Amino acid sequence: MSVTPRRWLFELALGARMSVAGGGAGWVRLSLIAAGVGLGVAVLLGAATVPAALGASNARIDTRVIETSHDLPAADDTLLTGHVTTTYEGTSISGELLRPEGSHPPLPPGVSRLPGPGQMVASPALARMLAEPGSGLLRERWDAEVVGVIGAEGLSGPAELFFYLGTDKLSPPGAGRIDEFGTSGAHEAVPMAVLLILAGMVVLLIPVLVFMAGAVRFGDRTRNRRLAALRLAGSDIAMTRRIAAGETLIGALLGLLVGGLLWAGGILLAHRYGTGPLSFYPADLRPVPLLAAAIVVAVPVAAVLVTLTAMRRVVAEPLGVTRMSTPTRRRFWWRLLPSALGIVLLWPLFEGGSSGVEFQIAGGMALLLIGVALLLPWLVEAVVDRLRGGSPAWELAVRRLQLDSGTAVRAVSGIAVSVAGVLAMQGLVTGIESQVTEPSTTAAVRYDAEIFPETTLPTGVWARALAATPGVREVTEGRHLSVALDPGDPVAMEQLRNTAAGLDPQAYVWTTNNDAARNALAGLRDTLLAGTTALLLLIGASMIINIAEQLRERRRALAVLAAFGTPHRTLRASILYQVTVPVALGMLLAITVGTGLAAMLQLAVSAPLRVDWLGIGTTSGIGVLVVLGTTAAGLPLLRSLTSPGNLRTE
Amino acid sequence: MSVGFALLGLLENGPRHGYDLKRSYDKAFGRDRALHYGQVYTTMARLLKNGFVEVESEPGEGPERKRYAITDAGVTDVREWLARPEKPEPYLQSTLYTKVVLALMTGRDAAEVLDTQRAEHLRLMRVLTKRKTEGDFADELICDHALFHLEADLRWLELAAARLDRLATTLRP
Amino acid sequence: MADQPLLAADDVHLSFGETRALQGASLQVYAGEIVALMGPSGSGKSSLLHCLAGILAPDAGSVRYGDRDLAQMTDSCRSALRRGEFGFVFQFGQLVPELTCAENVALPLRLAGTRRREAHRKAAVWLERLEVADVAGKRPGQVSGGQGQRVAVARALVTRPKVIFADEPTGALDSLNGELVLKLLVSAVRETGAAVVLVTHEVRVAAYGDREVVVRDGRIRERELAR
Structure with a gap:
């Protein structure tokens, strides 16, 4: 009974062959599907990698954590420690001060010998940084000799800037005493950061999923016509399904390949350029095996399912596509379900809390964004059905959308979802940013830095030392020290930090501008914007394909319109309207949902609640650009399709 | 009488004996009805009398030694016949077929014959169409009958025109 | 018919790449007459129609409409001419599938700037005249081939054009529907006085015309020139 599997294989292969049989157009379609699916797979693999990577790096950090205990008496195997953080030219560096109290102190992971006073063991990245010729100010900060490097097992990642500094100045009240490094306890997550990361992933993932669902339907019409022809030629429903599945599978499998390559490239980039908490060793960057397996299986299956759902009508009746009948109306209620569920999941937010329910909130966001993709086709249909009259160009466009808005909307929903997501993220980041920057705008306008000493020194020592530092204009001593710097001295801040570190390595220097948190937020926003831009470019490309497909499908009608004297202007305007209406509705929905x-x-x-008008303006601008770009790209095709040669083609 | 023109036309490719003439005619035109020898000789006698052919005698005796050749007057007569459209009426095919084949065999433009005949047919069909659109139901039925028959003839002619090349290769001696 | 022709092609040449579609075709069309363009497939009859209608610009030779040379006009002028003075009927698929039949018929008027209400009133008159008033609100996909062709004829006539170009208008229809379309078309143009250039390979269709012109190998047969 090996006949059936062989026939199935033949049918799948037939489908695969047919997908490229269309010559150039077929290959373009296939490569777009592969690119779309590939992008999605890469992002999914990335998402599957991040938890593993964070886990690996956190596990290493756990082994060097310092948990001090007040009950611990000084002994032969104890060590006094003090935590140090500083900033050098915008990068933050952290380390631990170490002072052994006996002859058998514990060794931190990755370190073979404790540094003596005036000696330092640095992470490779920090050692490189210290060795750079331009880093004189950084070398002066601790004025220590680097006697070794910390091994990988003691660092979160290759780019981490971390050190252990030997000292003889630490004493018990200000310092912590330990007899071992590492902890067994779980460490607290910062709710805001987790929420941000989860939200960011949702915002990037959902449009990618929507885009993937759309991508496997590139060239849908052409394929449906081909399959309907197969049905007419006598292939039964199951055979037709298998042939269609074969067509999609080849695209999805290529997509998996492309996705794998993109992901590997991403890994290399992350290893090469990852900084701070985003730096990982290659060995860390292994996707969670179960998730990776799920992706490899689920993506082709989902692609085939999307295809099969999309071609229900073709399979049911062989003439389904050759004859243009009135499409079935879209139902509203089930499209509302995900959004409704999303709002329910987001409910804790109204009660003002998010800690502990981050995943629920991320799920709610995802559902709400998926809801945008589902509601948009209904919205466009409902609105377009109510449009009437207008100029001939408007009439042509509206009537076209009434007859078939699905094709046009499919491309737009990706844009709508990502715009909604980006607006939500922008709003969140703007909100947090306003919180972070608030003190600086009210309190210390005049001062550039404030210093919080850890060890108590005689009154006036700090003020005198700081005032003597080159580049310092004014020092005020209170509970902490406020320092105004000479705006003309570019290295004033670094010199100030050096003075502070010289007096008390643990002193916390807080600067009122260039705050690291704000930098991180801005970085996050930039990353998000870059991701969205890339996504929109891809979606833009898919919209061009989409419009080209629609135009080609109507070549005869267009040629006839041109023949009986329809001005080109009218045809151009009708394409513009045809693209604009779904995009405008999509943006409207996206802005509403995103702002909410x-x-x-x-x-x-x-x-504080604030509407991100800049974000709305920017994303709307992108929407307009996509519309104009797509229309403009469609025009050369329009010109060639209205040539009289097309009067003859069927 | 198309047999006379056909025999005359066959001679345009060179003088022939009566027997060869009959064989050529049967091959090209006598699909269902071969020509009697008697018919050949009476027709040739008439053409000889009218001055369209002349006789070349070869050494020896008997009717088999007579070779017929076409005269200039004969050539003109064939040309005029081919250029003259037949009156459109049903069952013209044998005459039209003869004309097309003969035009081909004598190296003339068969398309010309078809165009001439089509123009003649259309003249009548236009009258019938006019009568049909202006007349009553009975007129319409009768005219349609005639129109379809005339159309059938012309469609056959057009098909023949489309197959000229093939006809030319199979019919040329 | 000694007066000036309405439309005249003079020694028109046209090539598509290597293919030479027209090689010196000349033809005059006079006001109010129906000229049947006949000839085998690929003879260039449709190309000649496209040149006469200003859809294609000939490589050499001229096409004159009245005293205007189509080649000298800008594309938008030619488009305006086709909108206002010409009407078109093709074999099939010429109706805009998204628009209703009534909107299809009203479209040329609306493109010429007529108000929507007025255009639809005129469209209704022509749909009635061609006995397809009942399909006015339907989309082309929902009507039969014969009805669709009659809607197309109504659209060609609605602007009261001077010339109607019909390229195999009955090519996709059965005899009965074909006859009906032709009868309605001919009686309508006899009334409006429009000339018709009728491309067909069927003699029965050509018999609706006043004269026939045979195109072969991109040329008009000599006989017709001597008219």
């Missing part, structure tokens, strides 16, 4: 979501997220981090 942003407001909820702002509530969650108890930031």
Whole structure:
């Protein structure tokens, strides 16, 4: 009974062959599907890698954690420690001060010998940084000799800037005593950061999923026509399904390959350029095996399912596509379900809390964004059905959308979802940013830095030392020290930090501008924006394919319109309207949902509510660009399709 | 009488004996009805009398030694016949077929014959169409009958025109 | 018919790459007459129609409409001419599938700037005249081939054009529907006085015309020139 599997294989292969049989157009379609699916797979693999990587790096950090205990008496195997953080030219560096109290102190992971006073063991990245010729100010900060490097087992990642500094100045009240490094306890997550990361992933993942669902339907019409022809030629429903599955599978498998390559490239980039908490060793960057397996299986299966759902009508009736009948109306209620469920999941936000329910909130966001993709086709259909009259160009466009809005909307929903997500994220980031920057705007306008000493020194020592530092204009001594710097001296801040570190390595220097948190937020926002831009470019490309497909499908009608004297202007305008209406509706929905979501997220981090007009303006601008770009790209095709040669083609 | 023109036309490719003439005619035109020898000789006698052919005698005796050749007047007569459209009426095919084949065999433009005949047919069909659109139901039925028959003839002619090349290769001696 | 022709092609040449579609075709069309363009497939009859209608610009030779040379006009002028003075009927698929039949018929008027209400009133008159008033609100996909062709004829006539170009208008229809379309078309143009250039390979269709012109190898047969 090996006949059936062989026939199935033949049918799948037939489908695969047919997908490229269309010559150039077929290959373009296939490569777009592969690119779309590949992008999705890469992002999914990335998402599957991040938890593993963070886990690996956290596990290493856990082994060097310092848990001090007041009950511990000084002994032969104890060590006094003090935590140090500083900033050098915008990068933050941290380390531990170590002072052994006996002859058998514990060794931190990755270190073979404790540094003596005036000696330092640094991470490779920090050692490189210290060795650079331009880093004189950084070398002066601790004025220590680097006697070794910390091994990988004691660092979060290859780019971590970390050190152990030997000292003889630490004494018990200000310092912590330990007899071992590492902890067994779980460490607290910062709710805001987790929420941000989860939200960011959702915002990037959902449009990618929507885009993937759309991508496997590239060239849908052409394929349906081909399959309907197969049905007419006598292939039964199951055979047709298998042939269609074969067509999609080849694209999805290529997509997996492309995705794998993109992901590997991403890994290399992350290893090469990852900084701070985002730096990992290659060995860390292994996706969670179960998730990776799920992706490899689920993506082709989902692709085939999307295809099969999309071709229900073709399979049911062989003439389904050759004859243009009135499409079935879209139902509203089930499209509302995910959004409704999403709002329910987001409910804790209204009650002003998000800790402990981050995953629920991320799920709610995901559902709400998926809801955008589902609601948009209904919205466009409902609105377009009510449009009437207008100029001939408008009439042509509206009637076209009434007859078939699905194709046009499919491309737009990706844009809508990502715009909604980006607006939500922008709103959240703006909200947090306003919180972070608030003190600086009210309190210490005049001062550039404030210093919080850890060890108590005689009054005036700090003020005198700071005032003597080159580049310092003014020092005020209170509970802490406020310092105004000479705006003309570019290295004033670094010199100030050096003075502070010289007096007390543990002193915390807080600067009122260039705050690391703000930098991180801005970085996050930039990353998000870059991701979205890339996504929109891809979606833009898919919209061009989409419009080209629609135009080609109507070549005869277009040629006839041109023949009986329809001005080109009218045809151009009708394409513009045809693209604009779904995009405008998509943007409207996206802005509504995105702003609403942003407001909820702002509530969650108890930031003041504010509407991100800049974000709305920017994303709307992108929407307009996509419309104009797509229309413009469609025009050369329009010109060639209205040539009289097309009067003859069927 | 198309047999006379056909025999005359066959001679345009060179003088022939009566027997060869009959064989060529049967091959090209006598699909269902071969020509009697008697018919050949009476027709040739008439053409000889009218001055369209002349006789070349070869050494020896008997009717088999007579070779017929076409005269200039004969050539003109064939040309005029081919250029003259037949009156459109049903059952013209044998005459039209003869004309097309003969035009081909004598190296003339068969398309010309078809165009001439089509123009003649259309003249009548236009009258019938006009009568049909202006007349009553009975007129319409009768005219349609005639129109379909005339159309059938012309469609056959057009098909023949489309197959000229093939006809030319199979019919040329 | 000694007066000036309405439309005249003079020694028109046209090539598509290597293919030479027209090689010196000349033809005059006079006001109000129906000229059947006949000839085998690929003879260039449709190309000649496209040149006469200003859809294609000939490589050499001229096409004159009245005293205007189509080649000298800008594309938008030619488009305007096709909108206002010409009407078109093709074999099939010429109706805009998204628009209703009534909107299809009203479209040329609306493109010429007529108000929507007025355009639809005129469209209704022509749909009635061609006995397809009942399909006015339907989309082309929902009507039969014969009805669709009659809607197309109504659209060609609605602007009261001077010339109607019909390229195998009955090519996709059965005899009965074909006859009906032709009868309605001919009686309508006899009334409006429009000339018709009718491309067909069927003699029965050509018999609706006043004269026939045979195109072969991109040329008009000599006989017709001597008219």
